[in-house]
Amino acid sequence: MSFLRTVLLSSVALGSSTIRIPVGASSSDPLTACTILKTTYPNITLLPQDEGYVNETQKSWSAAAWLTPACVFAPSYASQLSLAVRVFANTSTAFAMRGGGHMPIADAANINSSGVLISSTNLNTLRLSDDNQTMSIGPGPRWGDVFEYMDGTNLTVVGGRLAPVGVPGLLLGGGISHYSYKHGLGSANGKIKAYEAVLADGTIALVTGDNEYSDLYWALQGGGNSFALVTRFDLQTFYAGTPLMAEASYGNSNATRDAWLAAVLDFAVNGDQDTAAALIPVARWGPNFTAPSYESTLFYNGSAAPTSGPFTTFFEETTLKSVNASSTLVPRTLAQYAKLLRPAFGPGGPGYGLRQKFRVVSTAATAEAMNIVHDTYFDAVRSSGIANRLPGFFTGLAFNAITRTFAEASAGTPQNIPAEPAFWIEESLTWESAEDDAEIEEWVRNVNVEIETKLAAVNGTSRYVYLNDADKGQAVFEAYGEESLKRLRSIRVKYDPARVFTDLMPGGFKVDPATSA
Incomplete structure (x- = not known):
């Protein structure tokens, strides 16, 4: 291999073998690193022509992140990853590392042919x-x-x-x-x-x-x-023990909208009363919708449902009524819940192969802030006609309610989360074709300029930006x-x-x- 003769080499002992790593190489051509890794670890280094390459490069949830790295390296041990990091550093090779691949930003956990993808598949402890x-x-x-x-x-x-x-x-x-x-x-x-x-x-x-x-x-x-x-x-x-869970759907009427938003706000402000309760409240919009539909994933870490407190509104069937008693809490382990969800995200599932996008909006826990985000966002969906025009389009707002107890229990971390109730609202968008990427980007940018302007006018923003739901370009660490x-x-x-x-x-x-x- 001629490149090994053109750079200064150092020897690194790993077990019974000696690996030779280029030191101070000036080339950033990823083929150098790929050749070293393929020679050293042929069974866990995949070139584009190798069986398994496509599967590894298309594990990400969003098809927009299905990129084509120069090669894929799938270490089984920390020692193998250590060698790869030294190879990349000494050959100036760009790389990415993928865990579950759920972050929809295209290059967050993948890379194109300019670099190497480290797959976590075999680091499966x-x-x-x-x-x-x-x-x-x-x-x-x-x-x-x-x-x-x-x-x-x-x-x-x-x-x-x-x-x-x-x-x-x-x-x-x-x-x-x-x-x-x-x-x-x-x-x-x-x-x-x-x-x-x-x-x-x-x-x-x-x-x-x-x-x-x-x-x-x-x-x-x-x-x-x-x-x-x-x-x-x-x-x-x-x-x-085995928690209680439900996937509650409440319909799309104006009365439902008002009751659902009020219940979510009450949970953010007063949910500290019962820290065994959790929920994921989502308002969704898809093709041919005339209004958002309102849903909540309900979770209770206990053997019997509570009889008082903000959480009860989501299942007691009084002010907020579910469709077909879908709010009934039943014992369900997290393993059982995982088995229910997994098929939807894998090959053949309804979400597989589609393009995805997140953006987070952090607000104060007030009705005014909630209404601004909810109404501005869905008014823009309705007026643009985007849901009916773009194939595969679906969108939602997940009002992640952050209670004071949640924030206080997170103290001491870099995030420096304000110890006050808030919402970390996740905007989630799904669509089918790369041809529509530019329109999606422009639409998201425009609606969020409007949302942020309105929130600022009423002092409705919250400082913290949750990294895991953030969009590319959001000032995550500045918000810490x-x-x-x-x-x-x-x-x-x-x-x-x-x-x-x-x-x-x-x-x-x-x-x-x-x-x-």
Whole structure:
């Protein structure tokens, strides 16, 4: 291989073999790195012509993220990933790393032919410790896999709400869970006991809150992918029996609109009364709709439904009436729920192969702010005719209600979440064709300019921007506050002075803006 004779080489021993890595190579041609990886690990390095390449590059939820990297590297061990990071750094090769692939931003967890995709498929650790106190999870499983593995143990972790969501993306952004109304973000307050991570120089580190990497531990609780590549999360378990769940649909009348918005607001403001309750309230619009339809995923961590408090409005069938008694709470494990959802997101499912987009709007927990977002957004859908004009179009607003207890239980993380009720409203859009990408982008941009202008006029915004639902270009880390951002940037410099995870790994939100090419 002629390129190996044209660069200075160093030898790195791994087990019984010696791997030769180019040092200080100036070329950024990814074929150099791909050749090294294919030669060293032929069975876990996939070139475009190899069987399995297409499957690995099309695992992302959004078809807009189905890119064509120069090769795919799927390590099974941290030591293999360590070598790859050193190869990328020493050959100036761009790369991306994919966990579950749920983030719809096209290059957040994939890359085109200019770089290498690291797949987490084989980093698939699922292990419950002998004392049942620690659940160790690799970046390859999705939350459905985690809950199916834990099924029958009467134990759980503060993990994702939906089966297809990946483990690393959720936790590195903080992570909303059904259990967050009691425990806060999935990353907060020691719920992640340790991270095993590959650093920018190839070091494999066990990162905890009380060892020499305690500053890095703090950053990983919400700092995204600017610091390290995590190969294992060790999560604190806790007892939880079979929860009660329901998928409630309430119809689309004006009376339903008013009752549903009022109930969601009441939950945000007063939901602290019962931290066993959680909900995902979504207003949706699709083809031939004349008004939004209103739904809620209901979750209660208890054996009997509550009889008082804001949560009861969603199932007691008084002011808010469900269709066909769909609000009836029934025992359902998270594993059972995962099995119900998974087919919809896989090959052959109704959402597979479509294009997706998120954007988050953070507001104060007031009726005025809710009405501005709801009415402005759906008025724009109606007036534009976009739902009937674009094939496969569907959209929704998920009013993620953040209670004071939720925010307070998330203290001590980089996010610096204000300790007050709020909404992190996720705008979600689905469509079919790449030909409509530009129209979707323009529509989202225009409606959010209008929403943000109206919110600002009534002091209806909330500072924090939730990374996991953010759109490309949103100021995620600036919203953490100046002091938190300054600390994150200093930690990034300490552990990655060469900016490997910023400049060579350009996808995702960065605490430091990437330098110009």
